[in-house]
Amino acid sequence: MIKNIFMIAISAALLMSIGWGKSLRLAYDADPVSMDPHEQLSGGMLQFSHMVFDPLVRWTQDLKFEPRLATQWRQIDAKTTRFTLRKGVKFHSGNEMTARDVKWTFDRLRKSADFKGIFLEFEPIRVVDDYTIDIVTKGPYPLVLHTATYIFPMDRKFYSGNDSQGRSKALVQKEANTFASRNASGTGPFTVTKRDQGVRVDFARFNGYWDKTSKGNVTKVILTPIAEGPTRVAALLAGDVDFIAPVPPSDLFKLRKERKINLVELPGTRIITFQLNQQRRKEFRDVRVRQAIVHAINNDAIVSKIMRNFATVAAQQSPLGYIGYNKTLKPRYNLARARELMKEAGYPNGFNITLMAPNNRYVNDEKIAEAVASMLAKIKIKASVKTIPKAQYWPAFDAREADMMMIGWHSDTEDSANFTEYLLMTFNKDTGRGQYNSGNYSNPEVDKLVTESANVVDENKRARILQKVEKLLYDDAAFVPLHWQNLAWASRKGVDIKPIVNVQNFPYIGDLVIK
Amino acid sequence: MVVLSFFLKRSYQFIIVMLVISFIGFSIQDALGDPIHQLVGESVGLAEREKLREKLGLNDPFLTQYVRFVKNALTGDLGTSYFFKKPVMAVILDRFPATLELTLAASFIVIFLSIPLGIYCAVYPKHVLARTIMTFSIIGISMPVFLTGILLIYIFPVQLGLLYSFGRGETLMLFGFWETNFLTQDGLLHIILPAISLASIMLPLFIRLIRGRMVEVLSEEYIHFAKARGLTKNRILYVHAFRNTLIPIVSVAGVQFATMIAYTILTETVFQWPGMGFMFIEAVTHSDIPLIVAYLVFVGFVFMVTNTVVDILYLMIDPTVQLVKQKF
Numbered sequence: 001m002i003k004n005i006f007m008i009a010i011s012a013a014l015l016m017s018i019g020w021g022k023s024l025r026l027a028y029d030a031d032p033v034s035m036d037p038h039e040q041l042s043g044g045m046l047q048f049s050h051m052v053f054d055p056l057v058r059w060t061q062d063l064k065f066e067p068r069l070a071t072q073w074r075q076i077d078a079k080t081t082r083f084t085l086r087k088g089v090k091f092h093s094g095n096e097m098t099a100r101d102v103k104w105t106f107d108r109l110r111k112s113a114d115f116k117g118i119f120l121e122f123e124p125i126r127v128v129d130d131y132t133i134d135i136v137t138k139g140p141y142p143l144v145l146h147t148a149t150y151i152f153p154m155d156r157k158f159y160s161g162n163d164s165q166g167r168s169k170a171l172v173q174k175e176a177n178t179f180a181s182r183n184a185s186g187t188g189p190f191t192v193t194k195r196d197q198g199v200r201v202d203f204a205r206f207n208g209y210w211d212k213t214s215k216g217n218v219t220k221v222i223l224t225p226i227a228e229g230p231t232r233v234a235a236l237l238a239g240d241v242d243f244i245a246p247v248p249p250s251d252l253f254k255l256r257k258e259r260k261i262n263l264v265e266l267p268g269t270r271i272i273t274f275q276l277n278q279q280r281r282k283e284f285r286d287v288r289v290r291q292a293i294v295h296a297i298n299n300d301a302i303v304s305k306i307m308r309n310f311a312t313v314a315a316q317q318s319p320l321g322y323i324g325y326n327k328t329l330k331p332r333y334n335l336a337r338a339r340e341l342m343k344e345a346g347y348p349n350g351f352n353i354t355l356m357a358p359n360n361r362y363v364n365d366e367k368i369a370e371a372v373a374s375m376l377a378k379i380k381i382k383a384s385v386k387t388i389p390k391a392q393y394w395p396a397f398d399a400r401e402a403d404m405m406m407i408g409w410h411s412d413t414e415d416s417a418n419f420t421e422y423l424l425m426t427f428n429k430d431t432g433r434g435q436y437n438s439g440n441y442s443n444p445e446v447d448k449l450v451t452e453s454a455n456v457v458d459e460n461k462r463a464r465i466l467q468k469v470e471k472l473l474y475d476d477a478a479f480v481p482l483h484w485q486n487l488a489w490a491s492r493k494g495v496d497i498k499p500i501v502n503v504q505n506f507p508y509i510g511d512l513v514i515k
Numbered sequence: 516m517v518v519l520s521f522f523l524k525r526s527y528q529f530i531i532v533m534l535v536i537s538f539i540g541f542s543i544q545d546a547l548g549d550p551i552h553q554l555v556g557e558s559v560g561l562a563e564r565e566k567l568r569e570k571l572g573l574n575d576p577f578l579t580q581y582v583r584f585v586k587n588a589l590t591g592d593l594g595t596s597y598f599f600k601k602p603v604m605a606v607i608l609d610r611f612p613a614t615l616e617l618t619l620a621a622s623f624i625v626i627f628l629s630i631p632l633g634i635y636c637a638v639y640p641k642h643v644l645a646r647t648i649m650t651f652s653i654i655g656i657s658m659p660v661f662l663t664g665i666l667l668i669y670i671f672p673v674q675l676g677l678l679y680s681f682g683r684g685e686t687l688m689l690f691g692f693w694e695t696n697f698l699t700q701d702g703l704l705h706i707i708l709p710a711i712s713l714a715s716i717m718l719p720l721f722i723r724l725i726r727g728r729m730v731e732v733l734s735e736e737y738i739h740f741a742k743a744r745g746l747t748k749n750r751i752l753y754v755h756a757f758r759n760t761l762i763p764i765v766s767v768a769g770v771q772f773a774t775m776i777a778y779t780i781l782t783e784t785v786f787q788w789p790g791m792g793f794m795f796i797e798a799v800t801h802s803d804i805p806l807i808v809a810y811l812v813f814v815g816f817v818f819m820v821t822n823t824v825v826d827i828l829y830l831m832i833d834p835t836v837q838l839v840k841q842k843f
Contacts, residue, residue, distance in 0.1 A: 033598065034600075040554070040555065040556055041555075041556030041558060041559065042556050113555065113559060113563040113566070113567065114555055114556045114559050114563075116563070117558055117559060117560055117563075118558075174554050174555070174567065174597075175554070175567075175570070175571060175595065175597055175600065176600060177600040177601060178600075181600060196789075197598075197599055198599070198789065198793075198794065198797060199789040200682075224681070224682060224787070225787070226681055226787045227784065227787065227793075227796075227797070228784055228785060228787065230665055230668075230785075231665075231668065231680060231681055231785055231786065231787055234665075234668045234669060234672065234673050234680045234681075235672075235680040235681050237672075237673045238668075238672030238673045238676070238679070238680045239676070240672065240679055240680050240681060240682075360800075389548070389800065390548075390552075390800070391547065391548030391549070391552070391553065391799065391800055391801070391802045392546070392547075392548045393548075394548070394549060394552035395548060395549040395552070398549075409557075412558055422558065429561060432560035432561060432562075435560065435561060436557075
């Protein structure tokens with residue numbers, strides 16, 4: 001009897017997969033840490049959010065904004081943008097989404113530890129009517145839409161009341177087993193049907209999904225975390241999974257040649273740099289020494305030899321396509337010039353430094369650190385290299401434990417100012433500016449320009465300011481730019497991942513078409 | 516009476532060992548990294564981080580934290596995992612069946628191959644096959660599990676399209692808490708490669724151990740007497756010689772079984788096997804200190820239990836062994 005039911009279920013499932021729905025076996029390097037979209041600001045959580053929830057607007061592949069739960073928006077005064085919400089959108093619980101859910105979500109974001117930083121410039125939302133909201137900023141603010149990509153409306157009624165332990169269902173708390181970390185009701189294309197943390201997450205397509213125009217035909221997703229890169233690739237080659245990310249660079253050559261595999265690469269926006277600690281080393285206070293170091297490091301060779309062209313050589317923080325990208329800035333590798341600069345600065349015989357990098361945070365981080373040390377040796381700077389796992393690296397970074405430290409950064413808002421705010425502005429404990437400025441670089445003009453840019457809404461004017469900032473940092477050799485890490489995804493042929501991936505690395509699985 | 520005093524003494528040792536392990540686990544926590552960094556996004560401000568640190572009690576002095584841990588442990592609460600947000604023992608027990616089954620499957624392979632192969636090599640030491648086995652066992656001993664695993668994956672699922680590259684596959688829930696691989700075809704097919712890779716470290720060791728011991732036993736006088744008495748060769752080998760070969764092997768096997776549970780860390784990582792070993796690696800990368808300490812205590816416990824079982828087995832095989840020193 002049970003066996004029969006089982007067989008019927010299997011044939012039904014087969015029929016379904018032939019008829020109109022496909023199932024996708026997806027393998028990422030990790031699974032989402034929670035089901036609460038506000039618990040942690042991380043790539044993994046945002047990937048999850050795009051599956052189970054929907055944002056007001058989202059990024060397209062060419063860095064434009066695409067309407068999702070907000071259909072239109074217009075600025076009504078210097079500080080206010082009016083958003084029109086989509087009508088007839090249902091949450092997974094069946095409740096209808098209205099302006100009050102958006103306001104509720106917005107208030108929750110402003111209180112959550114991880115997201116409040118993004119919403120600092122905002123006032124509470126004003127509800128105009130059920131389908132209209134005003135998003136208000138404290139001053140004129142250029143990043144309203146950038147920030148709206150982080151607003152994934154949550155089901156206010158679903159998260160009201162108390163859970164069985166008497167705690168509010170709306171509670172956001174990292175270390176507690178909260179209601180929201182185990183249950184979700186969003187408007188997204190998928191619902192979670194089963195979740196075994198660290199082992200697998202099963203998703204099923206939400207029948208009441210509002211976006212009927214989406215060509216996506218995936219009705220079931222099984223997400224398995226596979227931490228080891230080689231195993232992830234092997235699982236794809238063996239046909240045990242359909243779609244993997246990230247693809248380890250060491251396997252790119254092989255996958256590029258595989259005929260049954262669909263490999264998609266995009267130039268990424270995460271900059272990898274080294275910072276020179278001016279507090280620990282008086283030598284680094286001399287701009288000529290900093291310039292010498294930048295001139296000594298052949299980042300082009302790092303990209304071609306170590307990264308196997310899986311990166312774009314950088315001379316600044318902003319990648320192409322960002323508002324602050326300054327096209328006049330070129331990579332500076334020139335060993336003769338570097339030696340000259342060292343002589344001019346009075347260090348023809350070099351000096352000894354310590355250099356630290358993580359060994360499991362960025363692509364090939366350890367090898368890059370070693371290559372940089374050997375390049376520095378050519379201008380007689382002897383670097384003793386120490387690489388450690390990221391779990392130990394961050395405390396070491398916070399303690400500024402070495403003279404030269406590696407740091408990579410991706411701008412949460414896809415905006416140029418964000419890089420400088422975190423990496424190179426003068427450290428300020430209260431505002432959090434310069435939190436990752438391990439070099440203690442401080443340039444009042446840079447600080448002033450970046451702060452000013454936060455309230456400039458005119459795009460051209462803002463571009464001029466941020467491009468000038470890049471130029472100042474370049475001339476000052478404020479940091480050592482290496483490259484922007486590329487991104488890669490791979491699937492079996494027939495799983496059309498190209499249109500649904502993006503540089504933010506939030507694949508829009510809801511729109512995925514499987515042939 | 517003897518048995519009671521044996522168990523009393525053992526439980527007293529258990530407690531001491533576990534206290535020591537947890538103390539060591541706690542004292543190295545600074546070297547394990549900062550859990551706060553793993554809990555918050557990179558762009559989160561310092562003030563928010565400090566608040567969380569205070570809330571988790573990470574600012575307290577080491578001894579305060581340790582005393583709090585022991586106090587809670589006495590009530591059965593070993594702490595809550597930062598990453599899983601569940602009591603650590605629940606997380607470990609959730610993952611334990613996967614690891615135990617993998618270890619059992621590997622032990623099965625080791626036992627059923629090492630005994631005949633070991634005896635064969637002892638009886639026909641000069642035979643080509645025996646030499647081949649011994650050569651391969653050297654390669655086996657020196658090849659890292661990690662490499663064996665990757666090789667197996669590339670040969671079977673990727674090149675030949677046989678078996679599976681990762682995970683447990685379809686499992687069956689037993690008694691509401693034990694997910695087993697042994698009762699479904701899919702589960703059995705999934706466990707083969709990880710079990711072979713885990714067995715690959717122990718198999719050569721046991722072949723060599725059994726062979727060595729067997730050679731020794733075969734040269735003893737009672738074997739010659741048995742031959743002289745005209746007993747069949749099989750009876751001499753499998754009843755008389757093998758029984759005496761077994762005694763030292765059992766004690767090694769017990770320790771190695773426990774070691775194998777610890778070795779699963781590598782195998783489970785390669786095969787994405789959702790067991791305790793893989794969980795431990797994840798806990799280390801997340802600096803999930805409560806889970807790391809609990810895992811260490813738990814593995815210590817497993818070691819002690821297997822040792823106790825070995826002692827009891829010893830008694831059964833060799834009646835001259837005493838559990839507790841008796842005064843005469």
